[in-house]
Amino acid sequence: MCGIVGISAQRNIIQHLIAGLAALEYRGYDSAGVVMVAGDGIARIRAKGKVRDLQALQRETGLDGHCGIAHTRWATHGVPSEHNAHPHVSGPTSVVHNGIIENHAVLRARLQAEGFEFTSETDTEVIAHLVESHQRQGKDLLAAVQAAVAELHGAYAIAVVSAREPGVVVGARYGAPLIAGLGEGEQYLASDVHALLPLTRRFIYLEEGDVVKIGHDALDIFDAEGRPVRREIRESHFSADAVDRGEYPHYMLKEIHEQPQAIADTLEGRIAGGRILTQILGVEAERLLAETQSVHIIACxxxxxxxxxxxxxxxQLAGVPCTAEIASEYRYRNPVVREGTLFLTISQSGETADTLAALKLSRQRPYLCRMAVCNVPESSIVRESELVLMTRAGPEIGVASTKAFSTQLVALALFALELARARGLDPARYSDGVRQLELLPGQVAQVLALDPQIRRLAEAFVQKQHALFLGRGTHWPVAMEGALKLKEISYIHAEAYAAGELKHGPLALVDADMPVVAVMPNDALLDKLKSNLEEVSARGGQLYVFADEDVATGMDKGHVLTLPRAGEIAAPVISTVPLQLLAYHVAVLRGTDVDQPRNLAKSVTVE
Structure with missing residues (x-):
């Protein structure tokens, strides 16, 4: 979602602040701004639109300096505009903020009574005035921030500067990510490591309630009680060039084509001698899997x-009950938790607000343990889970998730097979599942070779306003993901249904102007799905079928694309890839912003 960068140095750092914002563009935003502590005051520039607009404004104004904070905003309170853009200012104090302050209205009324004037509709501006209010009472910047955050209700990551203390940046986090970066003669703050990778590889992941003070030669951290603490310094495994598009016109296309390697990386070191190494989940995995009687999956x-x-x-494999639930729904009900239930969260960033809140709530309920499937090793969700399986997708910049999804499926397949083995799965079926995973990177590469054919299919969708996606069994969620991709980036209204539901309503929508996309593996539901597609064809619907090679030759209706033969584990991953490519090419032909679709953000760190 929003992005934060803060730097204290002994050199001019304006371009590094703006470059840091550019590295966070993938998160989604509508405006950008920067404040520099300059001379005996602060200087600010803000722009509605892209970081490049902010860069042009910086060249016009010549703004520079050794200490500053910068921000990309995704609107929550107040419309996208320059006056609502961060940083917000109160006298010589300025703040940038990710998250939502739930008690902002009460604080605003109190601060207005104190004489502070508000110039925006944002919840963030109350933080600037609140910190300034505490400084006017004689507190230094660190103490003022500590006092201010104690009054905030909600979620926040903030960075604050004041002309009273040139060279100092104070940050704080609660419910939203913030990291500190360590350099030589300069120190950094950011909401995401990618903003700082050109500057440092050494990071501290701040914990809930932490407040950090940086200067060019010092970094001090304090916990929620105000006590000095030391946090572990971690070396990031990401490289600065991992967020470069290379030869591809869009990040999304690059990331689609990175899937064979990302899947191979997710499998590397986790399979040996035809079996999955149980310890990849954690040292207690063998015991916990044996005790697992049901699984509760939470994600967004x-x-x-x-x-x-x-x-x-x-x-199907383990024979234990499993439910999957949207995190924002789980948070507001009281689920019945069976004895021996494993609580499983899935998140690309590991900081998804609703999923993280659900994970925290799970500790109030009698779950057996918590497990995370995630792409960011240092994230909050990972740190708060007993069992962890990393996806190794690498940085994913495009807002529409592609390689993160396929690697999540691979990680979940590893888990499902291991849980099933612990509960007595037939060894031959287990071995077949493992073998399917080992062959998967090569099969995904085969599907990517179908790109020219999928591009031609996409031409039929360009003028359409609606599309229907169908699947059965494991391919119903695949159809849901295909519909989501198309609507996210092409802005075509798309819905997915379990194909057996056609006759219960959706069939009324089918005509020659409604393209119907179906994923058709060679599984136990094949004949049922064929009957569903006959219903579409009989009503003049235009079929676009992505079918296993064993069944594609028997299809005599619609447009059929042949996919590699695949088993029950590999098929959902293989079927996903052409749907990603279809959405991508339709969006390109319609001229939409593929990597940063309107109104959406990459990492949703607010409720």
């Missing part, structure tokens, strides 16, 4: 679709 968006696929695998 694309990760939720991965969880729905995993639900089928877990029940």
């Amino acid at each position: 968006g694309t990760s939720y679709h991965a969880g729905l696929v995993a639900r089928y695998w877990i029940e």
Whole structure:
């Protein structure tokens, strides 16, 4: 979602602040701004639109300096505009903020009574005035921030500067990510390591309630009680060039084509001698899997679709009950938790607000343990889970998730197979599942070779306003993911249904102007799905079928694309890839912003 960068140095750092914002563009935003502590005051520039607009404004104004904070905003309170853009200012104090302050209205009224004037509709501006109010009472910047955050209700990551203390940046986090970076003669703050990778590889991941003070030669951290603490310094495994598009016109296309390697990386070191190494989940994995009597999966968006696929695998292979639920719904009900239930969260960033809140709530309920499937090793969700399986997708810049989804499926397949083995799965079926995973990178590469054919299919969708996606079994969630991709980036209204539901309503929508996309593996539901597609064809619907090679030759209706033969584990991953490519090419032909679709953000760190 929003992005934060803060730097204290002994050199001019304006370009590094702006470059840091550019590295966070993938998160989604509508405006950008920067404040520099300059001379005996602060200087600010803000722009509605892209970071490049802010860069042009910086060249016009000549703004520079050794200490500053910068921000990309995704609107929550107040419309996208320059006056609502961060940083916000109160006298000589300025703040940038990710998250939502729930008690901002009460604080605003109090601060207005004190004489502070508000110039925006944002919740963030109350933080600037609140910190300034505490400084006017004689507190230094660190103490003022500590006092201010004690009054905030909600979620926040903030960075604050004041002309009273040139060279100092104070940050704080609660419910939203913030990291500190360590350099030589300069120190950094950011909401995401990618903003700082050109400057440092050494990071401290701040914990809930932490407040950090940086100067060019010092970094001090204090916990929620105000006590000095030391946090572990971690070396990031990401490289600065991992967020470069290379030869591809869009990040999304690059990331689609990175999937064979990302899947191979997710499998590397986790399979040996035809079996999965149970310890990849954690040192207590063998015991906990043996004690698992049911699984409760919690996730959002694309990760939720991965969880729905995993639900089928877990029940079919392991024979234990499994539910998959949207995190924002789980948070506001009181689920009945069976004895021996494993609580499984799925998140690409590991900081998804609703999923993280659900994980925290799970500790109030009698779950057996918590497990995370995630792409960021240092994230909050990972740190708060007993069992962890990393996806190794690498940085994913495009807002529409692709390689994160496929690697989540692979990680969940590893888990499902291991859980099933612990519960007595037939060894031959287990070995076949492992073998399917080992062959998967090569099969995905085969599907990517179909790109020219998929591009031609995409031409039929360009003028359409609606599309219907169908699947059965594990391929119903795959159809849901395909519909999500198309609507996210092409802005075509798309819905997915379990194909057996056609006659219960959706069939009324089918005509020659409604393209119907179906994923057709060679599984136990094949004949049922064929009957569903006959219903579409009989009503003049235009079929676009992605079919296993064993069944594609028998299809005599619609447009059929042949996919590699695949088993129950590999098929959902293989079927996902052409749907990603279809959405991509339709969006390109319609001229939409593929990597940063309107109104959406990459990492949703607010409720």
